[in-house]
Amino acid sequence: MRRLLNTLYIFTEDAYLALDGENVVAKRQGDEIGRIPLHTLEGIHSFSYAGASPALMGACASRGIALSFYDRKGKFLVDASGAVRGNVLLRRAQYGVSADEGRSLPIARNFIMGKIYNSKWVIERACRDHALRVDVSALKGASRKLSESMAAVRYCESLDSLRGIEGDAAAVYFSVFDELILRNDGEFSFKGRVRRPPTDAVNAMLSFFYSILSRDCASALEGVGLDSYIGFLHCDRPGRRSLALDCMEEFRPIFVDRFVLTAINNRVVGPGDFEHRETGEVILSDKGRRLLFESWQARKREIILHPFLKEKVPRGLAPLIQAQLLAKCLRGDLGGYPPFLWK
Known part of the structure; x- marks a missing residue:
């Protein structure tokens, strides 16, 4: 390792x-x-x-x-980037699976299964740890809907259907995300996911660290010899690392969302750590970025139990491990891609 x-x-x-x-x-x-x-x-x-x-x-x-x-x-x-690393036979296998929806769908389903499962876990964790401070009824309702989404993922028969299920599940998850923010501070209220540009502090942090996570996943994929631009769920688009976006889906709730919630609830950042522009855009200040990256780096060093390997590893190596498992799946050494199901 x-x-x-x-x-x-x-x-x-x-x-x-x-x-x-x-x-x-x-x-x-x-x-x-x-x-x-x-x-x-x-x-x-x-x-x-x-x-x-x-x-x-x-x-x-x-x-x-x-x-x-x-x-x-x-x-x-x-x-x-330097010379392309990896086995040309592995990349040929990747391209073949990507071009065949019947073969790429099972892998894409597991990416989204991991994302929805981990989103549900974030909600259930809040109900367990902060039952007196959150709307448990609303959170449990969202959790039930996410369970229904997971059932739908298992039996969906096309990538377009899978994308629709993922979009609906994300809407359910973010509809209760504000309940997970425990600070009574107007600066950190969350009305919904806004991407380009982010118009509040929470969205600014989510977008910022999703970008960082995407680069970590791309680096992990390229490190095992895969092409980070050729995905199975996200459509190919010039300049877009579609496979990195695929692979980061299962990590979004537990790596970025929980990190942002912890930074807010533990007062790692405050209202003064953001810049509000005349256009309505909100970005992290230099001080805010430094504070958060110190915490981000410390979090990557935390030891976790990998749910599939049953081995203790630093959190920061999880994208690399999943990239290795994906490569094994494409080579035929595994019967399917095992998603990162956090517990």
Whole structure:
């Protein structure tokens, strides 16, 4: 099993990243502001507009270090990639399954089964832990509807039908999401999922960390030799990593949603950690991003019991493990793809 290493986040807007020997060096107006050995890193996420040197990009690509660039809002821009890794036979198998709905549907069903199951678990956990502070009746009603959605997933016979079930389940889940926010603070009220652009603090955090999770899943898939652009559920679209979006579905509720809820309910962030723009858009401030990424990185190091392998692993390795299981499924070494069902 691969060891979980650190991820470097660059928030200084005008920081330029360069290579010095075996170190990544951050410079601001020519002055060094920090350096970290490359061998301690598994990823670099830069929110700086200054960019990075070609030498550093090449060093990251050759060492398998994910180097990704974002704008201030957390929108993914581009990443540096080296030579394609992996077995061409595995990718051929992936392309064959993707082109055949009869073969891709069972895998896609398990992605969505995992997502709905984990969404239901988030709701049930709130009922168990905070019964006196939440509307248990509303949450239990949503949980029952999600159970019905899982039953529908098992027997759906087309990808279009599956997408419809997933959309309905997401609407049910987010209809009660505000009940899971325990702070009586108007800044963190949640009226519904708003993506482009997010118009409240909760949506700003959800969108931001969904983007980060997507990059983690893409890196995991490419690390085992799969093509992150060719998916089974999300339609192929130029520039979109459809398989990464497929694979992150089961992780959304338990990795991002619960992380955001914990950050709000435990007062990791406050109203002052967001910027409200004249357009109505809300984004995290530099301070807010730093606070949340400290917590995000600590959470990735937490040890969990993988529900399929029954082994204890760092949380941050879960996308890699699922990517490995997907590769085994495509090779025919597993009878089906086992979704990550959290308990």
